[in-house]
Amino acid sequence: MARKTKEEAQKMIRSMAVLVRNTTWKCGRVERLVVKYLQYRLLKHGVPKTSIRDMLQHFSMTGKEKSEFFDALKRLERRQIIRIESI
Numbered sequence: 001m002a003r004k005t006k007e008e009a010q011k012m013i014r015s016m017a018v019l020v021r022n023t024t025w026k027c028g029r030v031e032r033l034v035v036k037y038l039q040y041r042l043l044k045h046g047v048p049k050t051s052i053r054d055m056l057q058h059f060s061m062t063g064k065e066k067s068e069f070f071d072a073l074k075r076l077e078r079r080q081i082i083r084i085e086s087i
Contacts, residue, residue, distance in 0.1 A: 011086065012052060012070055018083045019048040027081075030072035033059065035081065052084075 019038035024031065037055060042048040052073065061069050076082045 009070070012073070012084070013056065014087055015052050016049050016085045016087060017052055017055065017073065018085060019081075020083050021081050023081060027076075028072065030068055031076055031081075034069075034072060034076060038082065049085075051087075 017034070017038065019035065019042060022035070022039060024035050027035065034055065037058065038048055038050065041050050056066065056069065059065075059069065073082070073084065077084050
């Protein structure tokens, strides 16, 4: 994948991830982590959304892992499992 510019990365971090469909069929490891975290938020707090910044802090990802995390979010959005809403 191509590297994101700083503005694109900051825009993504300030966004919210909303769970649309509760499925992990044909998902990778990081995608399953994201969907499972959003499911947990739905059960615990009754809201199927969270900020991407909170997820980054929860998973404590840095460097290459952070890039894989952003790619996983884009794949989930493309498959219409989550929706990314800018704030």
